Amino acid sequence: IREALGAGRLRLLRQFLVESLLFALAGAAIGLAIARWAIAIIVRLGAGAVPNLAETGIDAAVLVFTVAISLAAGLLFGLTPATSMMRTRAATSSAGQVRVRSGLVALEIAMAVVLLSGAGLMLRSFWQMNAFPPGFAPDKTVVSRISLSGPSYNGWPQQRNYIDELFRRLRTVPGVQEVGVHCSNFNTSIGVEGMAPENQPLAAIRYVSPGYLRAMGIALLEGHWPGENEELGAVIVNQSFARRVGTGDVIGKRIHASLLSATIAGVVPDFKASQLDAEPGPEVYAAYQMSPRVSLVTVLVRVAGDAARTIPQIRQTTSGIDRNVPTYRVETLERELQSSIAPRRFNLLLLGWFAGVALLLASIGIYGTIAYSVAQRTQEIGIRMALGARRREVIGMVIRQGMAVTLTGVALGLVAAVGLTRLMASLLYRVTPNDPVTFVAVAGVVSAIALCACCGPAVKAGLVDPIIALRSEERRVGKECRSRW
Numbered sequence: 299i300r301e302a303l304g305a306g307r308l309r310l311l312r313q314f315l316v317e318s319l320l321f322a323l324a325g326a327a328i329g330l331a332i333a334r335w336a337i338a339i340i341v342r343l344g345a346g347a348v349p350n351l352a353e354t355g356i357d358a359a360v361l362v363f364t365v366a367i368s369l370a371a372g373l374l375f376g377l378t379p380a381t382s383m384m385r386t387r388a389a390t391s392s393a394g395q396v397r398v399r400s401g402l403v404a405l406e407i408a409m410a411v412v413l414l415s416g417a418g419l420m421l422r423s424f425w426q427m428n429a430f431p432p433g434f435a436p437d438k439t440v441v442s443r444i445s446l447s448g449p450s451y452n453g454w455p456q457q458r459n460y461i462d463e464l465f466r467r468l469r470t471v472p473g474v475q476e477v478g479v480h481c482s483n484f485n486t487s488i489g490v491e492g493m494a495p496e497n498q499p500l501a502a503i504r505y506v507s508p509g510y511l512r513a514m515g516i517a518l519l520e521g522h523w524p525g526e527n528e529e530l531g532a533v534i535v536n537q538s539f540a541r542r543v544g545t546g547d548v549i550g551k552r553i554h555a556s557l558l559s560a561t562i563a564g565v566v567p568d569f570k571a572s573q574l575d576a577e578p579g580p581e582v583y584a585a586y587q588m589s590p591r592v593s594l595v596t597v598l599v600r601v602a603g604d605a606a607r608t609i610p611q612i613r614q615t616t617s618g619i620d621r622n623v624p625t626y627r628v629e630t631l632e633r634e635l636q637s638s639i640a641p642r643r644f645n646l647l648l649l650g651w652f653a654g655v656a657l658l659l660a661s662i663g664i665y666g667t668i669a670y671s672v673a674q675r676t677q678e679i680g681i682r683m684a685l686g687a688r689r690r691e692v693i694g695m696v697i698r699q700g701m702a703v704t705l706t707g708v709a710l711g712l713v714a715a716v717g718l719t720r721l722m723a724s725l726l727y728r729v730t731p732n733d734p735v736t737f738v739a740v741a742g743v744v745s746a747i748a749l750c751a752c753c754g755p756a757v758k759a760g761l762v763d764p765i766i767a768l769r770s771e772e773r774r775v776g777k778e779c780r781s782r783w
């Protein structure tokens with residue numbers, strides 16, 4: 299109508315361009331407002347994961363980039379369809395235009411699948427990291443460090459006296475159930491009775507008190523806890539060590555290493571005492587009195603109630619033994635373990651947000667494409683229904699059209715994810731980059747959401763009144779005939 303009233307092609311292009319750029323600038327303004335809110339959340343959640351994260355903000359460079367990229371998007375995605383429409387001058391979309399729209403939506407879905415696959419792999423890794431053995435309760439355990447150094451503690455008798463006094467005082471704190479210490483550890487080759495020297499396992503010898511493992515809630519799988527008469531001659535090993543030995547029942551076997559000769563009294567499950575993303579290896583737990591040296595003592599205190607509320611009293615009790623001995627990093631074991639994977643958790647947060655936004659955009663794209671197609675095909679749908687097509691057949695036709703685009707995008711996304719997720723191998727824990735469970739779950743979630751996005755336009759298509767559609771088509775054909783006449 300505008301062209302018929304005398305508007306030139308350049309004027310029409312200018313109108314389309316102005317409208318598109320206004321939408322782009324409005325979107326940029328809304329995006330910047332959301333970004334300020336999102337950055338505040340990211341800074342609060344990732345304060346311990348990224349150095350100087352609190353200094354992050356929207357500066358002039360970010361503002362200029364946002365406006366520039368928004369204007370470029372408005373120019374590209376506003377002007378291109380306008381020139382294409384003016385070139386065809388058709389009331390309905392050509393097959394090429396339909397393919398372009400469908401291709402863009404499929405590409406959008408593929409990108410969402412790639413991001414969701416990465417987020418799913420990270421989520422499964424976090425689940426594996428937080429899979430503790432039965433009884434292990436880091437939220438009930440308080441951990442602290444004590445540095446026994448200086449002339450007052452340059453020998454084992456002075457250190458032993460301090461540790462004995464530490465045990466005595468901490469056990470008097472209300473709610474304390476168990477106290478244990480870890481004095482030192484060494485990695486060395488362990489000789490095992492009946493095992494060839496060349497097959498001797500490399501293990502970490504951890505010198506601990508009898509209550510160290512019980513303070514974390516670790517239960518025995520086999521054997522017994524060393525008694526008072528056998529503390530110095532018996533050790534506990536973990537499952538990794540027992541599997542590495544691989545000679546049947548390890549209980550009662552003699553082991554020997556430098557400064558250590560003892561009998562295996564029990565086996566405990568593998569657990570992570572300092573880092574959640576560290577794979578437990580073969581470990582031997584020996585009496586702390588056998589430690590060749592003691593400098594940094596890790597103290598574990600298991601409490602019956604809220605561990606966080608007991609921290610001030612534990613810190614005060616420990617500091618009261620000797621004011622010259624520093625006590626630091628007093629916190630729950632749960633918080634310490636979570637801090638060890640703070641960067642990974644932050645990466646998961648960002649990747650999850652990006653994946654969620656990509657999935658939302660893909661859903662909007664599917665809905666918009668199918669809704670526009672239904673609007674373009676209103677007359678066709680009316681004719682189909684007038685010729686006998688049932689509503690459910692029309693609904694099924696529209697849904698099939700949307701799901702065809704969706705499944706194409708999902709297939710492309712899975713192919714891309716198989717290659718790109720290999721770059722995440724160093725970020726994963728006990729999960730393969732091509733984990734089939736994650737990929738199947740992502741494909742199912744994206745397909746289900748796309749199906750929901752297709753249902754609205756499909757139902758609208760099924761409600762088309764064939765009489766109104768036929769009258770509209772009759773008026774359109776009549777106008778075209780009169781125009782040609």
